[in-house]
Amino acid sequence: MAEGLNAYLARTWDRPFVWGECDCTLWVADWCAERWGQDPAASFRGRYSTQDEAEALTAGGLLETIRPFMGFLVEWTEARPGDVGVVMIDGRETAAIRTENGWAVKSLAGMGEANMPALAIWGS
Template sequence: MAARVGDYIRQSWHRPWSWGEVDCTLWVADWCLLYWGFDPAARWRGRYATEAEMRRITGGDLPGFLARECPLPQRAAAREGDVAVIAVAGHEVAAIRHGEKWAFRKPRGVGLVRAEAIQIWGR
């Protein structure tokens, strides 16, 4: 394992939220780059600056969009470090598995929740 999720969370939670630079999806893409050595967001980094622009890029289907962009195989059960789309307060967000919970980026810091994943990717 090239990196540990807990270390990544501690080192990145304080970065100011900015759509298209530091948001829930790019935070997970940064993890993929660090952990697996590929950037699933390479084609669309810097191409949006608002939530509405991000929704236009994803077509409002975050799981489907990430399935097309992520070269990792889909998994039925999550392991430490895997990535997923989860639902939090009625919103689909990208997340990273940490222990028994999912870590996800919020406008102020990182949240940890127990949630059923909508879709999981990992090795």
């Protein structure tokens, strides 16, 4: 699995951040589709193309918005490489992928990887 994760990260690391195409949440959902064969963001694709539209869809919080779509995975407290989660960055909930070195995230500023507090973690 680590080989698959490393290939995914290498292939997508420089992909530009685009709301509704390759943003923090859809980038993680794309990993879920590749890794587990299920797209937790299927019902959100094509429904937004700006930050304001994304924030309107997740008005109740990112975690509470996506949690119902993560049922194909197990929610647990210890992250392993390849797991996905919602982490806190500067007071904002952000979707992330766990790597060997921390949580990888995609943002308007680019890709980053660090240890951040996780609000929820899913894997298999």
